[in-house]
Amino acid sequence: MNQKQIFQVLNVKCGGCANTLKKSLLEEFGEIEVNLEVMPREITLNIDETQIESLKLKLKTLGYPLASDELNTIEKITTTAKSFVSCAIGKMDN
Numbered sequence: 001m002n003q004k005q006i007f008q009v010l011n012v013k014c015g016g017c018a019n020t021l022k023k024s025l026l027e028e029f030g031e032i033e034v035n036l037e038v039m040p041r042e043i044t045l046n047i048d049e050t051q052i053e054s055l056k057l058k059l060k061t062l063g064y065p066l067a068s069d070e071l072n073t074i075e076k077i078t079t080t081a082k083s084f085v086s087c088a089i090g091k092m093d094n
Helices: 015-029 049-062 073-093
Strands: 003-009 032-035 041-047
Touching: 003 049, 015 032, 015 041, 015 049, 015 073, 041 049, 049 073
Parallel strands: none
Antiparallel strands: 003 041, 032 041
């Protein structure tokens, strides 16, 4: 059963990032809220426990890993670089 959960995500800087997250997660996870007022940023969505691993993977692919993920140095660099691309795409789509 889906329940509302909040996840802390890294590398989310602006509305462009938020747009990319909303668009990229919509099909698989439905509507999400992105809170740009807190650090680390938070996303809120209704999610089933069985979908959490899939969400983690999708976020990492976009360059916005969960704050709780244990990333090695290369993963940190890679996700930061991906987040710049995702951010730019989100700004263009706006």
